[in-house]
Amino acid sequence: MRPRLGARSRVSAMTGPPPVAPDRPSLLAPDDPGSATAGPSAPAVPTLGSENVPPVGVFAPDLAGSLPAADPTMLHDLALDQVFSALVHGREEYDLSPLLARPLERADEIVARQDVFRDLERDAVRGPVERFARSMRSVRAAQATSAKMRQQDQRARLFLESAVRYRAAVEELLREVGDAGPRSRGLRELVEFGHQYLASPSFRQLCHEIDRLLSELRSVAYTVQFRGDRVTVAAPAGEGDYGEEIVATFARFPGPDGRDPTFSLHEWSEMNHVEEEIQDRVALLFPAVFAELRTFPARHAHFADAVFVELDRQLQFYLGYGEIVTRLRSRGLSFSYPELSDRASDLEVRDTFDLALALRLPGPPVVNDLRLAPPERIAIVSGPNNGGKTTFARTIGQLHYLARLGCPVPGSFARLLRSDRILTHFERGERLADLRGKLLDELVQVHAILQVASERSVIVLNETFASAMVHDALFLGRRVLELIRARGALCVYVTFLDELSTLGAETVSVVSTVSPEDPEVRTYRLARRPADGRAHALAVARKYGLTYEALTEGRDR
């Protein structure tokens, strides 16, 4: 499948309707209603190469609505909203949120994104891509400045500047990424498409005009005489450079290296009225050059190709997540590309961590492992409070979501379920006057989860029914776990009820641990071991000499 490019409204917002080059018929087909649901069998979708389709969609398949948006409550429960706001920070102009809220479903699409991420881990690929992003920003900046200019010549000149930057951005990107030899299909096809684009008559024409105009503008030279209040513009007449005369006298005193004065002179991109008066007279001196400059914007109103505009946006998704990865790797944390499995009971993660927590903490968080072997599918997480139970549960949920975005995930190794849904229920702190009402509310929500859960779903339950009496909580917990087991879903259940961990072969017990020396020190490590609430209590007792042995020691003597 070659998913198509979406988000056309942004394209037209910036540069107007995209030009359709003759060699790229219906490149975007923005008005084709069928495109929104284009799938592998959609015959109307042209493809690159023999069929000429932009490759860019591989980066982020159609965002126009073919994929369902993720449940915001789930994203909040898993603290992915925090992760995404960190990612989006400074990239607000790219509108990445819809992309982040739409996890992929197909394995080949996920792998395709992972491949692009892998390519971008190489400096030789990421460097050019980052430069491209910066250049495209400067293209937009020049256009915005151009629009603000009063003087027609200046407006035209800045518009030309934005075209110059656009051209350099595209050429550089394609050359450098091409040289780097990308391995992902997405970037390979981008390079292939790009070369066709560079050779297209419309782009050639743009380059030709830019070159000629720039060279003519460069050749414009003039003099300005200031005498009293009078300012006179003229063509140069071979007057000597006084700076060179000064240099000739003082070259014997070249000065200490690197200590040149730094000037501060207010430099406005806009001209003041004296400069405008001077420029008007320069235009009189060079009428032909300025006539051509003034007509350039009209002739190339839509020079930016929609493909590169959208590419610029989608690359921000990779760069933003990649920055997070780089930052956390520098603190000694690992990321890896998850293997995706179709079975809920085939899970292994090593050295994984809560991404949101890692972004908040100044240092690296504690990392954890988990391994489930068939038929194990349900992890019951118990142990002392503030020991990292919720963090651990959140982590497992995050891993599955991030995997579906095609991202590398926290951990040195990850084999995960390619889930169809990630369903969460987190105990919320709200104090309902009516405890029964709250329990009911929880049951309704859990029921809704069970309604849609399949054997490929991930369910994260955090302290569900915690507010109920133990007898009730145990009963409801057992019941819910039975149902989850029957669904065959992958589940992480955080609870204070030890008893839930021994329900059957599918359940495993995971316990938050404390330091052997000081039971009050949490290690934030989770270990697979039988739940035993008393073990911790004994350790605390020993510390204060209140164990049986300690209390009887003196007596035996």
Next chain:
Amino acid sequence: MIVRLLSPISDFDAEAPLPDGAETLTRDLDLGTLFDAMAGDDAFLAQTVPKVVLRGLTDPMHVRYRQDVLLDCIAHPDVARALYDVASEVTRAEREAWGFGNRPDTILYRSTRLLRSLLPLLVRVREIAETESPRLQSEGFRAYFAGVRTDLDARFFAATRAHLERLEFAQGMLLSARLGPGNKGDDYRVRTPRPAHRPWPLRWLGSRRSPLSFEIGDRDEAGHRAVADLKAMGVSSTAVTLARSTAHVVRFFALTRAEVGFYLACVALRERLARAGLGVALPHPESSATGTLSAQGLYDPCLALRTHARPVANSLAADGARLVVITGANQGGKTTFLRSVGVGLVMLGAGMFVPADSMSASTGHGIFSHFKRGEDESLQGGKFDEELKRMAWIAPRLRPGAVLLCNESFASTNEREGSEIADQAMRAFLERGVRVLYVTHLFEFGQRVLARGASDILFLRAERAADGRRTYRMEAGPPLSTSFGEDLCRQVFAPDHVEFAAPVTPECPR
């Protein structure tokens, strides 16, 4: 123009950091007293002298280069003084041209003013070069004056005076420009107008009626500001050139002041010592490979300057000795002796004369000191901790050819431990090619070193007269098991009875 009076290869750098351990060395050797005597009440020299002295030279050739310049200055202090005085005026010139703002036109204005003040100083340096250069013989001064005479020729002075006049732009300003980003003028440069190249009938081109000309109205303040900005851009390259050149000249004078000032400080020190009846000598610097260290009549000038007492002079013949172990009676002059060797090595490395009748020594590649500290300075963590910490700081900085002056190192623990550590550390340092002078009471350490019997180890002992009195002289000899604390004790508790012969009182404190 070059200065290069301190070294044939580099100029004085006031900003360069002092070598590692220099502050400790200053304090342990009491070099502050030496610096004060050199600088007198000249605040500039008080800052400069320690930097020159403490940054010792390592190449014996460079030491001799400095010694030659020093000899010139001793022979002709009037020339050195004249150069120093001219160079010192640069501070006033700089102060006068000081100002706010870093627009190109303000910088140009300041540079022009500065250049105007510097010009008479340059003239005077040129005059000194003309009249005095035949009298000075050192390589350093010959190159210095040659540079002055080449760069400050008559053409330079004439051209500079002409520029100073033109830079006032009394006749208006002609700029050239190109189109830059956004069509704004760019690459503004000041041009020299061609004199009256336009025939009379075309003069109207710059007049009221030309479409290529316009006028800034009297009340158009923004317009006048804009013109000033354009002119400022036009003079920016000129401003850079002039700022660089004036900075160059200022630096030339600043270096002259610092480098000549150092020699004047040496001359002053020599006079001060002479007034106290103390002589100095130019030492023979050798390369560190030779392991040379010998001196006759070596004394501690700092002690002499501070106490105004005639110091005890010692001789030292330690050529080839990598480790000099100095033992002997308390208050026997060991520390003073160690200091005199240290100060001598520092002064030799600085290209100065030394406080001795004669001295030959290898230049030290870094001189470090590890002196015992008083009780009050070990704040926390214990005394032993503190001194080990200091030694751990020094150890990685000891390169081959370095000199380490130890005064009672490792003495703040018991003797067995101290000796063990001292022995291990010294063995390691000697293998690294470090020269160590070690004042110590650690008898076991001495015994161990002695037992190994290496030829590159010299033992010195503070001499003690038969009557128990100290002579403050060092003699060759292995460590004795007793130090002479009981003597001291007697001296302190019965100062009037010099020939005290009674048995040692058991309650006498150590």
